[in-house]
Amino acid sequence: MRHIKFIFRTLLVLSIFTFSCSSDDGNGNDIPGKDADKTALEASIETADDLIENTNEGTSEGDYQVGSKAELEVTLNLAKTVYENPSATQSQVDNTVTQLDDAIEVYKSKIIKPINPEALVAHWMFDEGQGDIINDETGNHHGQMKQGAVENGAGKVEWVADRHGEANKALKFADGANVEVPFSTSLNPQNITISMWLKADEIFDGNYMISLNRWNGYKFNLQSTNKLMFTARASHEGENPIYDRDNDSPELLVDEWYHAAVTFGDGNMIFYLNGTMVKEWNDTPGIIDNVEEQYNFIIGQSLPTSVIDAEEEEWGPFNYFKGSMDDIRIYNEILSGTQINSIYEMEK
CATH class of the missing domain: 1.20.1270.90 (AF1782-like)
Known part of the structure; x- marks a missing residue:
């Protein structure tokens, strides 16, 4: 635009x-x-x-x-x-x-500058094609498939075709099915870029793609109008504001693959769809705060299944993703628009 x-x-x-x-x-x-x-x-x-x-x-x-x-x-x-x-x-x-x-x-300004390789915290490609271990390309944050919480339907992760139609190269989530990654402080960076491919099966409020203790850390999800939403608990001048922002427009279609990305830091939250910036918020000062309750990082559900089933948290609903995901990347710095576009062009 x-x-x-x-x-x-x-x-x-x-x-x-x-x-x-x-x-x-x-x-x-x-x-x-x-x-x-x-x-x-x-x-x-x-x-x-x-x-x-x-x-x-x-x-x-x-x-x-x-x-x-x-x-x-x-x-x-x-x-x-x-x-x-x-x-x-x-x-x-x-x-x-x-x-x-x-x-x-x-x-x-459109020249592609190198992405600092040290900035890549994790990259889950979902290319294993079988089994329940999900490898992180950095070697630091391998995950494991987990059955969803009972109250979410106890769903199981499935291997499905990716955006290129290649069989068993993406993961399908429903009924709380998730991938659980052990907590690490490196998954709780002060600034962040998230890049991923997703395909929603239906419009669903609280459609969580990834979560580090929900709004107590950060989360990336789709909301009731099928827009991207990023939430982060920040640290700014002695306060802990919780920033809840969406991509404003457009609304995503169901059953269609999108490349989605968000950056947070330097007072800005910026959303990208298919390599193009769609919304910039400049009213989010501060850095992502350190989470107090260090629950494991979750792909496909808001909290670890064990936490939900044990009723350790009273604040529900315990949302989950309905759809497929692939190629999830997390960086500990703010990537530029050209860098995000280069990822999209390389992976599409």
């Missing part, structure tokens, strides 16, 4: 610059037909042409985000129209330079 608005504004402004008549400002160069100084515009066009010709789109370090060239080319082509127009006034030329330089800076 932001890209569409940017292109629309560029088209509007440059069309006005190219085709409107300006009054004389006293220097004579704003009179159509008078020669305007196009030196700066020529230099900007050369810079943009060089970027288009000598950079690559892709998903690797040093590549540029897929689709970013097309955005730059829109502004570049309009700038060339102004450059080739003998009737262009100095104001039109100067404003075109500004527009093109802005587009160049936007393009440069």
